[in-house]
Amino acid sequence: MSQVDLLVYDVGSTYTKVSAFNRQGSSLMFVGRSQAPTTVENIEVGLIHACHNLARDLQWDAVVSSHTLATSSAAGGLRMVGMGYMPRVTAKAAKEVAMSAGARVLEIISHETPVDFRIEVLQEIKPDIILLAGGTDGGDQDSLLENAEVIVRSKVPSVVIIAGNTEAQPKAEEILKTGEILTIRVPNVMPTIHELKVKPAREAIHQEFIRQITRAKGLGRLLEIVSTGRVIPTPGAVLMGAELLALGTHEKEGHGNILVIDIGGATTDVHSVLADLVNLSKEETGLVVSNEKQLSYRTVEGNLGLRVSATGIIETVGARGVLAKIGLEGEDLVKEIQAYTQYLEKNPGHISRHEKELNFDKALSISAIEVALKRHAGYFAQSFDPILGIVPGTPVGRDLRKIQRVIAVGGIFAHSTYKESMEILRKSFADRGISLLPENPMFEVDHNYQLYTIGAMAEEYPNEALALAENNILNNEV
Structure with a gap:
């Protein structure tokens, strides 16, 4: 059995990959990588097989790690709907935030969309998350509150990330609570018409990703394995890697x-x-x-x-x-x-x-x-x-x-x-x-x-x- 300093897993829809790293002074050195088919019925089996294949490739009996990180797209990504005010402004900002977080944006709904159609879209898609944007700080409040009411009327079991006009957020949260809808409040994704604040909403999406992937058999075990208690959506991790570079x-x-x-x-x-x-x-x-x-x-x-x-x-x-x-x-x-x-x-x-x-x-x-x-x-x-x-x-x-x-x-x-x-x-x-x-x-x-x-x-x-x-x-x- 050989110990490495860090293992990083990626549980994909087709393959589960694992990469191993060791410390040399203040640097991390790549040791090797391997993969195995993702076992949808039980994710842990694919993790074990990938690690076994890595040990085989390195000609070791087994691989253990003092620290483990993970990303995943095995659950198909979070199904998300963005709701905003103007289709070319806050609704589009909602889409950018969702995309940068690695979510699957299935629909963007603006204030111009008829209310009945908004409800119909939500009921048809049944999103995991709704990113509720709308209004710059000090600007429009009506769209955020109306969309909150639309979500309640749709009766979809979604988590709502409230990311619009900060002055309207408490009122929107109260409306959503009447429908027993779980909410997360973050700073306005577009506080001014010149500015996007992506990171707080992106972090909220990542946290919700962690919560929801535990519903998939075996992914709860993945959370137990990782040292940080955090699993990042794979597309989000790729973008974060590009940002670091x-x-x-x-x-x-x-x-x-x-x-x-x-x-x-x-x-x-x-x-x-x-x-x-x-x-x-x-x-x-x-x-x-x-x-x-x-x-x-x-x-x-x-x-x-x-x-x-x-x-x-x-x-x-x-x-x-x-x-x-x-x-x-x-x-x-x-x-x-x-x-x-x-x-x-x-x-x-x-x-x-x-x-x-x-x-x-x-x-x-x-x-x-x-x-x-x-x-x-x-x-x-x-x-x-x-x-x-x-x-x-x-x-x-x-x-x-x-x-x-x-x-x-x-x-x-x-x-x-x-x-x-x-x-x-x-x-x-x-x-x-x-x-x-x-x-x-x-x-x-x-x-x-x-x-x-x-x-x-x-x-x-x-x-x-x-x-x-x-x-x-x-x-x-x-």
Whole structure:
């Protein structure tokens, strides 16, 4: 039996991963990682198997740890609805907060939506969490109170995070209590039209994630194993890892603007952290509605994945368009890739082995990443908008042109050669079009799935986590 100083688990919907680390002086050194299929019926079995596989790979009898951390997406992520005042302002702010926390945002409801339809949406979705925003501090109160009444009338068993106008929050809480609804109050997510306060609401979402995952069989045991009593949603941990890399710590300087592409079997996530924006004044940041100058931003393409959502890539890009990414064409190949993606949807655990399937995976990856990038990034306006004062050529939305580093995460990269990974990334960025994509980034690959562990460590071991990321991810650039 061998003891390590730190184990970090990630309980995913398909695989449970574990990474081991040892201390050397003031640094943490990567020891090894392994995985095993996630056992949905009892999560603990997958944890045990992953740790057993790690011991086997390291040629040890067993692995024990003095400290354990964990992330998870096994419960499918928290189902969330955001409610706000104006659809382009506080409702959109609610979505940004939820996305940065790693929740699944299923609907955004604004004050303009008819009340009966709001109730119908809540009853149909039955969200785990409702993020109730609305009104800047000192501004509108009516929308927050009306939406609180809507939630009570819907009778959904949701936890409500009240994150709107601070002056209206006590009244909203009283309304929700009449419906015996559990509430959590946090500072206003948008205290002014120039400012987003993400962290308090994000922390509340993470805490609710911990409470709710204990309902899944075996995940309660995961909480007993972790030293902190805290399990972070995996997408939230990835974003926290990116933030640490970009911003650094009090003692260590960060690495500037970073873009993370995380492609999995079900989704393609894109995270961007623009460190250049940290010291902007509120006025320089501009209106929250524009999204363009927020420090951290995450988008999720739920229909673009390499297994469960593979047919979504074909539906979005077209079979011929996907094949063209790697220079292939022909009706026979069109039929073959269509059949292949349909097979993957029904058999998400399939591992591609022969050359044709590997090429199909490569083409699907390039297509999914390109679409996800362009949906995440802003663009150059092509027409006049006199209301917003936009003329052709004006940059609109998230400006990624000054991104210095692009980090690729996901199985397709972990199991490809470095040359193959670089080919996927370069082709994904080849057709910039009118999008505000990075102009000359360094491409780096997270071969050992370390970014989620970096995020999990970020609060407890910030300096060690940053050094670990530098040694295991940033040293792979070309």
